[in-house]
Amino acid sequence: MTDNRPIGVFDSGIGGLTVLREIWEAVPEESTIYFGDNSRSPYGTKSRSTIIRYSLQNMKFLESRDVKMIVVACNTASAYAYEELKARAKVPVVEVVTPGADVACRATKNGKIGIIATKGTISTGVYKKAVEDRAKELGMNNIEIFQQACPLFVSLAEEGWWDTEVTRLTAEEYLKPLKAAGVDTLVMACTHYPLLSKVIKEVMGDGVVLVNTGEATARVVKELLGSEGTASEGNKCPVREFYTSDEPELFEQVAAPFLGEGLPSGTRHFTTDKYEVTV
Ligand code: DGL
Numbered sequence: 001m002t003d004n005r006p007i008g009v010f011d012s013g014i015g016g017l018t019v020l021r022e023i024w025e026a027v028p029e030e031s032t033i034y035f036g037d038n039s040r041s042p043y044g045t046k047s048r049s050t051i052i053r054y055s056l057q058n059m060k061f062l063e064s065r066d067v068k069m070i071v072v073a074c075n076t077a078s079a080y081a082y083e084e085l086k087a088r089a090k091v092p093v094v095e096v097v098t099p100g101a102d103v104a105c106r107a108t109k110n111g112k113i114g115i116i117a118t119k120g121t122i123s124t125g126v127y128k129k130a131v132e133d134r135a136k137e138l139g140m141n142n143i144e145i146f147q148q149a150c151p152l153f154v155s156l157a158e159e160g161w162w163d164t165e166v167t168r169l170t171a172e173e174y175l176k177p178l179k180a181a182g183v184d185t186l187v188m189a190c191t192h193y194p195l196l197s198k199v200i201k202e203v204m205g206d207g208v209v210l211v212n213t214g215e216a217t218a219r220v221v222k223e224l225l226g227s228e229g230t231a232s233e234g235n236k237c238p239v240r241e242f243y244t245s246d247e248p249e250l251f252e253q254v255a256a257p258f259l260g261e262g263l264p265s266g267t268r269h270f271t272t273d274k275y276e277v278t279v
Pocket of ligand 1: 011012013015016041042043044045073074075076077118121154189190191192
């Protein structure tokens with residue numbers, strides 16, 4: 001059986017493209033619909049109820065496009081809204097926190113794991129708990145977790161300042177305590193951050209493993225398509241659609257250097273705030 005319906009992916013802006021790219025890599029025959037909520041970005045500084053409402057609205061939009069699965073390509077939305085999304089979704093929902101926690105636990109040698117994320121994600125404690133739970137499952141009892149909110153990284157990524165002096169200085173300041181703590185593994189627990197990974201890697205140094213939660217999430221997507229029997233087999237022409245709640249031209253300008261190959265193209269404008277949801 002083959003299911004050619006698309007996979008729906010959403011984020012507050014362009015950060016989720018780091019997950020989307022990994023999904024394309026892992027399951028190239030799948031069609032995808034990406035929604036970037038750029039006009040309401042950032043999510044990471046907003047309240048719990050706002051993030052839940054935005055996430056439910058985004059999900060309604062993707063469901064209206066007949067997707068077969070929804071990937072919450074945003075750690076902040078995953079941390080705050082995953083339970084609500086899962087409870088109300090008509091299709092399977094994949095979040096990005098648990099897959100990242102698993103990779104971090106497997107990567108660390110000295111047990112010292114750093115987590116960088118938005119203020120929102122850090123304040124939920126969801127990531128820390130996910131790493132602790134996974135470590136317990138793997139029988140590891142030497143885990144120490146160091147968290148750091150890096151709110152300015154999202155604006156730098158949205159601005160396209162992926163490798164500039166301002167970004168480097170900002171990274172040096174934010175990452176100082178994690179370097180001092182001697183972490184050997186750093187989870188980029190915000191999907192925007194891999195866009196800045198060159199600078200983050202340079203500042204942290206070669207000995208530190210950077211965890212991109214997108215890669216791990218794409219593996220989960222692949223497994224789930226297999227177990228649900230919804231993979232799109234032999235699809236030679238996957239469709240890759242893009243929507244943004246801000247200016248399509250702006251979205252494409254910032255996203256293009258990252259996606260390459262003339263993508264994204266034909267991005268359409270759509271706002272999800274018209275969907276009524278109760279939180
Ligand atoms: N990319 C998102 C995340 O993974 C959200 C960034 C933001 O909008 O603050 O948390």
